[in-house]
Amino acid sequence: xxxxxxDEHIVHQDPAGISVVYVxxxxxxxxTSPQAFAGLRSAKRTVRCPNKTFATMDHNVSTRSKDIxxxxxxxxxQIETLTKNAQEFGITLYDLKNPNQxxxxxIGPELGITHPGMVIVCGDSHTSTHGAFGALAFGIGTSEVExxxxxxxxxxKKSKTMQINxxxxxxxxxxxxxxxxxxIGLIGTAGGTGYVLEYAxxxxxxxxxxGRMTICNMSIEAGARAGLMAPDETTFTYIKGRRxxxxxxxxxxALTYWKTLPSDPDAKFDRVINIKAxxxxxxxTWGTSxxxxxxxxxxxxxxxxxxxxxxxxxxxxxxxxxxxxxGTPMKEIxxxxxFIGSCTNGRIEDLRVAAQVVKGKKVASTVQxxxxxGSAQVRLQAEKEGLDKIFTEAGFEWRFAGCSMxxxxxxxxxxxxxxxxxxxxxxxxxxxxxxxxxxxxxPQMAAAAAMVGHIVDIxxxx
Amino acid sequence: MKPFKKHTGIAAPLDRVNIDTDAIIPKQxxxxxxxxxxxxxxxxxxxxxxxEGTKENPEFVLNQERxxxxxxxxxxxxxxxxxxxxxxxxxxxxxxxKVLIAPSFADIFYNNCFKNEILPVALSSREVDELxxxxxxxPGAKVSADLPKQKIQGPTGKEYFFKIDSFNKECLxxxxxxxxxxxxxxxxxxxxxENHTAKKPWLR
Numbered sequence: 102x103x104x105x106x107x108d109e110h111i112v113h114q115d116p117a118g119i120s121v122v123y124v125x126x127x128x129x130x131x132x133t134s135p136q137a138f139a140g141l142r143s144a145k146r147t148v149r150c151p152n153k154t155f156a157t158m159d160h161n162v163s164t165r166s167k168d169i170x171x172x173x174x175x176x177x178x179q180i181e182t183l184t185k186n187a188q189e190f191g192i193t194l195y196d197l198k199n200p201n202q203x204x205x206x207x208i209g210p211e212l213g214i215t216h217p218g219m220v221i222v223c224g225d226s227h228t229s230t231h232g233a234f235g236a237l238a239f240g241i242g243t244s245e246v247e248x249x250x251x252x253x254x255x256x257x258k259k260s261k262t263m264q265i266n267x268x269x270x271x272x273x274x275x276x277x278x279x280x281x282x283x284x285i286g287l288i289g290t291a292g293g294t295g296y297v298l299e300y301a302x303x304x305x306x307x308x309x310x311x312g313r314m315t316i317c318n319m320s321i322e323a324g325a326r327a328g329l330m331a332p333d334e335t336t337f338t339y340i341k342g343r344r345x346x347x348x349x350x351x352x353x354x355a356l357t358y359w360k361t362l363p364s365d366p367d368a369k370f371d372r373v374i375n376i377k378a379x380x381x382x383x384x385x386t387w388g389t390s391x392x393x394x395x396x397x398x399x400x401x402x403x404x405x406x407x408x409x410x411x412x413x414x415x416x417x418x419x420x421x422x423x424x425x426x427x428g429t430p431m432k433e434i435x436x437x438x439x440f441i442g443s444c445t446n447g448r449i450e451d452l453r454v455a456a457q458v459v460k461g462k463k464v465a466s467t468v469q470x471x472x473x474x475g476s477a478q479v480r481l482q483a484e485k486e487g488l489d490k491i492f493t494e495a496g497f498e499w500r501f502a503g504c505s506m507x508x509x510x511x512x513x514x515x516x517x518x519x520x521x522x523x524x525x526x527x528x529x530x531x532x533x534x535x536x537x538x539x540x541x542x543x544p545q546m547a548a549a550a551a552m553v554g555h556i557v558d559i560x561x562x563x
Numbered sequence: 564m565k566p567f568k569k570h571t572g573i574a575a576p577l578d579r580v581n582i583d584t585d586a587i588i589p590k591q592x593x594x595x596x597x598x599x600x601x602x603x604x605x606x607x608x609x610x611x612x613x614x615e616g617t618k619e620n621p622e623f624v625l626n627q628e629r630x631x632x633x634x635x636x637x638x639x640x641x642x643x644x645x646x647x648x649x650x651x652x653x654x655x656x657x658x659x660x661k662v663l664i665a666p667s668f669a670d671i672f673y674n675n676c677f678k679n680e681i682l683p684v685a686l687s688s689r690e691v692d693e694l695x696x697x698x699x700x701x702p703g704a705k706v707s708a709d710l711p712k713q714k715i716q717g718p719t720g721k722e723y724f725f726k727i728d729s730f731n732k733e734c735l736x737x738x739x740x741x742x743x744x745x746x747x748x749x750x751x752x753x754x755x756x757e758n759h760t761a762k763k764p765w766l767r
Binding site for chain 1: 578579580581583585586589590591593594595596597598608614639640641644645646647648649652667668669670671674675678679688728729730733741742744745746748751752755756759763764765766767
């Protein structure tokens, strides 16, 4: 599938070993774009394809208020700069007042902008999310953002391919988040470096688009350039009728093409990994890298038990930062905050399952819990279904859409020493706020942790 | 961009694995609309004892007198993982680091380096480990990078050869404007677009 998409987008192959690859869709947000637009302006270049470029504001918006004046001054400047740039260069912008504003990787699929077979880029590493549709989607730096704005192409080297097959029925309480954390634990945070991952197998085919996006989203956490999944009926049903989905005759043409995209049965991959779904338990991270992860029934490992000296050093640093002792059962770790949201787990399905867990219960008195929908549309849908009531009655704060505490670039942050059960994607030192400690897990597990004040095994929770 | 061919400087050993771009430049310093001034926040959480960045952490390698003026950085596996923020190489370049040596680099970060006059060098874990030992054992000793010859010379004079993609090499050696490079294929882009949209009329 990777080769098929790659071949369809080659503009130029250079003897120097580099290809110029065409970009079908470029997503832009406020934090990684200002310098790119400034570069265009100073070189007197224009945006080559404004109609293939979409902008939103998500990283540093406040989820407490829609009022731009409530946002801290330097963040506001980035937001205002994006508004100005979008106007000047003629780009569609989903700003704070727009009913379609939201996290860039939530709104792309939601608006039907994301199609199978596309090359999609964005100045954000979690662009890999869109791979769930069978699109080749990856994050780029700001210089590359400028390159795409100016030329609608990118200079790329072809990646290697890794097929990850997951087959069988998932255990009770095991979610797509657990699948991807398990994979990262298995292959390591650099295990995917240089590769595009293709997730396949009966377990993947049985997942909803939301679940598939959760898995592709965190491909970058395994070091991969991108994650891919074969488009199928689930994909087509999701796209059909959305605002930017092909209509009428064009839908039929697109569908015919999309059906040619899945890898051929005899396709060769540079590496193949086979996983039994039944081997995966609900996962939770103990360290400061997503690969430092264990099943919920596991314990904080002893760094001295690692054979590899570099892994040992990493574990020592992680335990010191996380303030955890080797041998502590994961289920006994107390938490102060719970964050449900992000481009990994901020979609309607995530909120539904979390709401199911908390319905009729109360957030523990020692815990602050926030629920942040991934987009304004997700928020609206959740409110239609009454999920907001379930969360607020349980004691959660119900917020506006944005990246929020996933990266703590806004007013949602952990304080020094605070420990968080989080549905986001990174447990790096300081990621959710300087000195904050993050345990990554599924929405169900985070919701359950909020109820009892410590990490719990969702399979034992009632 | 200025051309980069050779560099010799003091090497600092940052003995950590998975150094992510949040550690290289924390998010609170990304709220800028220009590319300058990120160097003072490089490795902020490790480098300073206070949030404001007024009190240096004496234990952090770049705060030690022998490494304070380092222009080469040694690190462990998966350097630059995480966020795609180019603020990370901007901070590294602004601080004055020119060469990064590690067993592996994260993909997006690695690409970003070539846009910012930084040479990322991947050597084997054993070679990087040897450089760590030699840098610790020889205070003030320098490490050299020769890009045309794809060679690193350690503090003891030992040489290590590294691989680099020929296009990335050319970008640094010539200080290439990559947008201008692509613009020479403008006609090909136009022809591609016509063909692409004719074949896939549902694309915008």
